Amino acid sequence: MTDDLCTPSLSHAIGADVATVLAGALKSLADPLRLRMLSAIATDPRGESCVCDLAALAEVSQPTVSHHLKVLKETGMLLSERRGTWVWYRIAPGRQHAVAALLDAFAPAAVAAAQEDANARVEALRDGDARVTRLGEELADELTGLHRDLVIAIVRESYAGLVRSAKVTGHLIPLTERFARQRLADHVRDRSSDGVPQVLFVCVQNAGRSQLAAALVNQLSGGAVIARSAGSSPATQVHARVRSLLVDIEGEQNADAAFPKPLTDDAVRAADVVVTMGCGDVCPIIPGVRYEEWAVGDPALASPEGVDAIRDDIEARVRGLLATLIP
Template sequence: MSGNAQGESAASHGHAMPRDVAESVAPVVRAMADPLRLQIVSALAGAPGGRLAAGDVASLTELAAPTVSHHLRSLREAGVVTAERRGTWIFYSLAPGMDRVASSLLDALARAASAPHPADDVDEPTRLDVDAALSHAVERLVARFPQLSPDVVRLVVRESGTALARTATVTTHLPVLAERFAVQRLEDLLAAAAAEGATSPADGAAPREADGGAAPAPGVPTRPRVLFVCTANAGRSQLAAALLRRLTGDAVVVRSAGSLPAARIHATVEPLLAELLGPEAEEPFPKPLTDDAVRAADVVVTMGCGDATPVLAGKRYEDWPVGDPAMASPDGVRAIHDDLAARVAALAAELLPAAPTGTER
């Protein structure tokens, strides 16, 4: 019997994967739900002898070595890959039995991605408009971030658009959101470089303060930077970020992100965010977690996604066991809000012990 026939038969009889089996394979699926990790798995599946040295794995991407190590560690913890040390070399290979799983999965995904669209699946006619809008965004941000090379700005804008498009259900507002996301990423890039004592990729000049303003004078402290991370960036992390912005105004740089961002903010959370941010604020949207956001942060707060967040030296990490509002009742969402409000207030008092709190609109 074919795979399709088996699936249809199971569906017709109401069969589904047993819960214990689903729970055992879910970590594998989560671990592979990243473009870089799929590249690593596909490279290992096709490597001579089925293994690659650590340096060969790193050459698959231009990301920093700690980020690549983080992805490899996640794959190892999920049981997707194994590592073997031989002298001074570390070789990675797919875990026993995972080679067949990886080959079947990657082949199926490749066929699905390259398959022709059904006759009733009409592409949006705005693709060219999106490309043109992103090109205009590049021009604006090149002028806004003269510390960075135009190639860096162009790459970040394009990557931001691609990342958001993976979960977008409608692309009408994609260029606007991509530009907003790119601004945050470029600011984080400069902040991370400044914190690490690096120079700007553009011309060797020291980066300015992360929001595009002038670098602070010697002896003037920079603003604390806080990153809230949850899985979907559609509920808890968005609420926490909005609460901290309301409390501290511009005194703290606040970011939020998701390890597997959703297509939109949870409907249960939208009213609370509107109440916290006010009618004139830009509408929040889910964003993927980036390496530079972690590098730029002073404090990283995770909520249910600590295993997907890179752990870097010199950062303060906290994990808040806060409920997920996605499926909560209105009373449950309000309780989650109150729990977060107490935690955020305590964090704000630590970050700004002598400063009065304000309200950002």
């Protein structure tokens, strides 16, 4: 019996030189305004377009229009000719068939695929709405100490808050349940009686700094302090670089459970300390809540070395914060 070995045959792949040229051409087209300009020139009955016509496609400055046309010209898509005051552009003869294929075949197919995705999303959200209703009823039956209408309303608000930034709707219901339970706990929390300090970390996307800070508090405090995190404009998922740090801090399972959440008034009201991390004045001012602003770098924009430095910076700040909260 012989093993089925992988015997790759790459002779059908385009060459590296061709791929480089093609990638450059595609990169030059990867801009909505350039594509509109190309379409306008290709479909102009005169066979060419004046730069004054192209400038009317968008409310941008003349230098911006000239820049985009220059990019298309440098990659061989366009030819130009000055006549008096204005410059006229036409599709280069060798690129006419390629441009026609792009506009007549690829563009409609891409738009149709995008519409199918949008229709699928609408259908998924419609189905999700019914599941959210069931979830609200189930939590209301479970949490009998809270007013039923309050529980259902918070479940629906939690779903609405998460769905705004969701790319994939398949996991929204379990995320909605976790977020709603957290919000309900925050809603009923009495800061003066439970004796466990709670810290809320807020950044813009809740995908980097605030997630990392909350994880470090939970790790270093050993449960003596509760940490939450939220975002003024949540991202769709935690940054990949930060997730790897969360795995080191909390383990794979807890890192997988981390997700960006929108900021709520209840989360601020339930916190003893609110730490903002580059999100501006987005938090409501609640009497009795202590506020701090930490000027910390964004790991999403940093090099691997920079991410490590940001982690160390946040850990040092967290240790200082815990020293003020734990006797």
